[in-house]
Amino acid sequence: MELRDYITVLRKGWVLILVLALVGVAAAAGFSLLKKPVYSASAQVFVSTETSGSASDLAQGNTFTQQRVLTYSNLVSTPIVLLPVISKLQLDMNAEQLATMVSATAPTSTTLISISVNDTDPVQAADIANATSQSLTNVVEDIEATDEKGSSSVKLTRVKQADVPSVPVSPNVPVNVVLGLLVGLALGVGIAVLRETLDNRVRTEQDVEKISDKPVVGGIAFDSKASERPLIVQVDPRSPRAESFRTLRTNLQFLDIGTGARTFVMTSSVQSEGKSTTVANLAIALDSAGFRVILIDADLRRPRVAEYMEVETNAGLTDVLIGRAELEDVAQPWGRGNLVVLPAGQIPPNPSELLGSRAMQDLIERLEKEFDYVLFDAPPLLPVTDAAILAKKASGAIVAVASGKTHKGQLAAAVSALESVGAPIAGFVITMMPVRGPGAYGYGRYGYGYGYGVEEGENTPKVNPPKRGGKKLGALSRAER
Structure with a gap:
C-alpha cells in the first residue's frame, strides 16, 4: 500500500479509530479508578x-x-x-x-x-x-x-527513616490514559488497515485501474430512491445523479474508440449493478443534447428497458432478427427528441445465437448509418456469453461496476471474458458511488460544480451532433408510423 492508500484507509475508518481510541481511554480511566491505590x-x-x-x-x-x-x-x-x-x-x-x-x-x-x-x-x-x-x-x-x-x-x-507517603505511586492516571489512547489508536488503525486489505470489493477508480488499463468514463452517484425513479435524468434533472449521467455523456463524446461508429454495449459482471438504468439515462442525456439515439434492449433473458421506458413489449429485437417484423414497425419513438427505443420482444430459446447471427451484424451496420449513438443493454458477462458476443460486433463494451458491491475477482473475470473473444472494451462506469466520505462522488473527476441546476435546453447551447447520411428513423413520430 502507498501513502495515499493509508490516508484513504484512515479517512474511511476514522469513525472506528475514534471509537476504539475512546474505548481505550475509557478502559484506562476505569481501570485507574477501580484499582486500589498503592x-x-x-x-x-x-x-x-x-x-x-x-x-x-x-x-x-x-x-x-x-x-x-x-x-x-x-x-x-x-x-x-x-x-x-x-x-x-x-x-x-x-x-x-x-x-x-x-x-x-x-x-x-x-x-x-x-x-x-x-x-x-x-x-x-x-x-x-x-x-x-x-x-x-x-x-x-x-x-x-x-x-x-x-x-x-x-x-x-x-x-x-521511611515517612508515611501522601501520594500513591499506582495507578498513574495520566500515564494510563495516554497508554489507553495509544493502544486504542493502534488497534483502530490496525483493524482499519486489515479490513481494507481483506476487502476485495471494487470501490474506487484505482481499484478498476489495477484490473484493466481501459479508462473509467463515468461515475454514477448513489440514489436510495433509484428503484422508484429509474429515469432520474427525466424525473429530477437537477439532482447529483442526473448530473453524473450528463458527465458520462460528455466523457463518452470524447472517447477515442478508433472507429467512426458509436455503438456501445452496456453490460456488467453480475446482475443488479445498475447497467439498465445507466444505459437508459445515458440515452436520454444524449437525446437532450440533440443526438440521434436508439436504445436497444439486447437482454433477451431478463429485459428491463421496456419497463423503465414504458413502451410496448409485444414485439421487438427478436422479431426483427428472425425477419418477422421490420425495424420501423417495432422501434418506438420516445419523448420529444430523436430517441428511439427498441424493446427486446419475445424471449427466445437461443439468445446467444440470435445476438451472434448475421442478421444482428446487418442490423448494427444499418443503425450506425441512421443514428449518432446505438446503445445496447446486454446481460451480465459472467452468467452468460451474450454480452461478449454482441460487444465483438460493436464499437466497444461499457462495463458497469457497482461501487462497494462488485468483487474484484468478478470484474477481472468479466474483463477476461471480453478479451477472450476479442471484444473491445470502451471503458468502465462506476455506479452506486457514495455521495459522502472518501471516494465519494462530488467535485472530483466525475463530480459536478456550481450551476448544475441549469437544465440543458433552457439556457445552455446544445452540442451540434455529427451529420450522417441515411434515413433518420429516430425522427419519425408516432403519427408517421
Whole structure:
C-alpha cells in the first residue's frame, strides 16, 4: 500500500479509530479508578566496616563493604529478615507474601541500601520499611564475623527513616490514559488497515485501474430512491445523479474508440449493478443534447428497458432478427427528441445465437448509418456469453461496476471474458458511488460544480451532433408510423 492508500484507509475508518481510541481511554480511566491505590515508603541503610585506620586498611575495607552491600540487599527478602518484621508488626501474612511487597536496591559504587515497600496502606508501608531496615541491621550483626571482643566488623546504620507517603505511586492516571489512547489508536488503525486489505470489493477508480488499463468514463452517484425513479435524468434533472449521467455523456463524446461508429454495449459482471438504468439515462442525456439515439434492449433473458421506458413489449429485437417484423414497425419513438427505443420482444430459446447471427451484424451496420449513438443493454458477462458476443460486433463494451458491491475477482473475470473473444472494451462506469466520505462522488473527476441546476435546453447551447447520411428513423413520430 502507498501513502495515499493509508490516508484513504484512515479517512474511511476514522469513525472506528475514534471509537476504539475512546474505548481505550475509557478502559484506562476505569481501570485507574477501580484499582486500589498503592503507596511506596522507603528507608535507607548505610553499611560500614571497622578498620585500623591506615590508608591500605581503609581501601581494603571500602572494597569489602561494597562487595558486602549486594549480599545484604539480597538478604532483605529472605525469611530470616522478614519473619521478625511480621512478628513485630503482627502482620496477617507469611514471609513469602511479604517478600512480594519489599524490594532492596544498592546504588552502584556506594555502600547504601534502599529498602522500599509497596502497600495499599501508607502507614503500614512506612512501618514495614522501617522494621525491615532494623531487622536487616540485627541479622547482619548476628551472622557477620566478629573480632576478639565479640563485635561485628560490619555495621549497618539507618540513615533515612521511611515517612508515611501522601501520594500513591499506582495507578498513574495520566500515564494510563495516554497508554489507553495509544493502544486504542493502534488497534483502530490496525483493524482499519486489515479490513481494507481483506476487502476485495471494487470501490474506487484505482481499484478498476489495477484490473484493466481501459479508462473509467463515468461515475454514477448513489440514489436510495433509484428503484422508484429509474429515469432520474427525466424525473429530477437537477439532482447529483442526473448530473453524473450528463458527465458520462460528455466523457463518452470524447472517447477515442478508433472507429467512426458509436455503438456501445452496456453490460456488467453480475446482475443488479445498475447497467439498465445507466444505459437508459445515458440515452436520454444524449437525446437532450440533440443526438440521434436508439436504445436497444439486447437482454433477451431478463429485459428491463421496456419497463423503465414504458413502451410496448409485444414485439421487438427478436422479431426483427428472425425477419418477422421490420425495424420501423417495432422501434418506438420516445419523448420529444430523436430517441428511439427498441424493446427486446419475445424471449427466445437461443439468445446467444440470435445476438451472434448475421442478421444482428446487418442490423448494427444499418443503425450506425441512421443514428449518432446505438446503445445496447446486454446481460451480465459472467452468467452468460451474450454480452461478449454482441460487444465483438460493436464499437466497444461499457462495463458497469457497482461501487462497494462488485468483487474484484468478478470484474477481472468479466474483463477476461471480453478479451477472450476479442471484444473491445470502451471503458468502465462506476455506479452506486457514495455521495459522502472518501471516494465519494462530488467535485472530483466525475463530480459536478456550481450551476448544475441549469437544465440543458433552457439556457445552455446544445452540442451540434455529427451529420450522417441515411434515413433518420429516430425522427419519425408516432403519427408517421
